[in-house]
Amino acid sequence: MPAYQTLYRDVLKYIEDNIDENLNVEALCKHFGLSKYHFHRQCSAYFGMPLISLVRLLRLKRAAFQLAYRTEEKIVNIAIMSAYDSHEAFTRTFRRYFNMSPSEFRQSPDWTAWQTKYSPVLKLRDKIVKDKHAFQVKVVDFAEVKLAVLPHLGSPKLLGKTIQSFIQWRKENNLPPSKSRTFNLVYDDPNTVAPEDYRFDICCSIKHDVPSNQHGVMNNTIPRGKCALIRHIGSDDSIGLPLTYLYYQWLTSSDYKLRDFPVFFERISFFPDVPENEMITDIYLPIEST
Template sequence: MAKDRDRFTDVVTYIEANLDEEIDLDKLCQHVNLSKFHFHRQCSIYFGISIMALVRLLRLKRAALQLAFRGDKIINIAIENGYESHEGFSRAFKKHFDKSPFEFRKKPDWTPWQTIYEPVLMLRIKNMNADPDCKVELIDFPETSIAVLEHRGAPNLLINTIQAFIQWRKINHLPPRISKTFNLVYDDPSSTEPEDYRFDIGCSTPHVIDVNEYGVINKTIPAGKCAVVRHIGSDDTIGEVVNFLYSKWLDNSYFEARNFPLFFERVSLFPDVPESEMITDIYLPIA
């Protein structure tokens, strides 16, 4: 079973790395060492959908992120993700997200997506739990002033807060290349009521932020020792790394969690890099 899990993890990884190309099923079968005579049936059993439906699913996920975080024309996003027309893309997108691409761009909501995407998510979580490749380093983190927009409410609406913060960031000329991107992570979404969920989106800033219509405020990440793990790839499994730090690593260390929330530094972000190449440093403040 572990061998199957590894192979189908490789299937997803291969597709994500080749979303801009026509997926060559012969090459994919060779890459994951599966017989092409049985490949379609095995994938359908494992994911609950056909291999080409899986390809479309992963392209639609990328399209949703592009709609939320890029200003590209919808037709350009459609073509980039394998659709020949605006109409065909809109039909497929609405089927999965219950909103047209235009409606999603105005007010993103990932709720309808979760059930459809669950087979891929569960595969990644199982793989991470079976083999948590978490190299923990200890560092002294310097005091860092940040500007943050506080998200308070359901995690599936977080994307709206991110959009607002990106807009504020553009207006204030603080792009990621000159200003580090941070998240303050107060709650576990799996054990927190949606209305109580707290998450801050922020960036480093050299000056005090004035009162503004976006609600962006000043906060400080205090200096102190942190355990840090570098996570590469989708956020799908970032929760498993956080759980590893809080349970296995912290339980087996002589440290205690410090009085400051866990935080992320987004070293590289989509769409600057493909989702599979995103880099997130996960910091657990300790004493």
């Protein structure tokens, strides 16, 4: 990989690892031993935005995840963690990016307005994953797992409300990620299906059947069988790349065909509990011999 690509990947990793620190051009130049006269323009060209804008977007994304999925955290504390001097300053900026206040977003997470402003980071993630390395695929025998499932049907930008409801159900049933494995069943590509038809199941492993409940959580099973496995380390922003590789490159050159079960994820570590670049997601493609 060219040295400049490695540098920019390292810069992004450093920003994500130190998102709570005072991140500015001078500090980054000092850390990487680079000239401040060129570093800012070079990074802006590669990242597709000024460095300070990238830092602000990454902080706001973490804040939004904390608002939606860590409801025990006070909004004022999230504002301070996001480097805002006051609740009011945080609210003004958050509203500019999400078209709603932090408290409104916490009540009903909606990522619609955010997506347009965040699109340069999505492109950046794809670029870095493509530059980084070839995907490593393993063929594994997956043991059957009994699931509690909350289906989501509708725009992926509204998935947050479904996730909130499932988190609440897990809390009520004492099934935190430390006790129960976390899965997603992935039926559709959000880039190719109409938003109202998008299906995505939020799941966790269970030992006993799910009783009737107000959340709509139901029973399902991941069946035993062979799977092609890629471990994805990093943000969900770029998780489509290993999926595409599995379907359109690895599968077509293998001696396997697809089984009648959707691709699924196992979430090993979660954002915002860990930085985005440290997220671990195992991607399973159900297969069988041809």
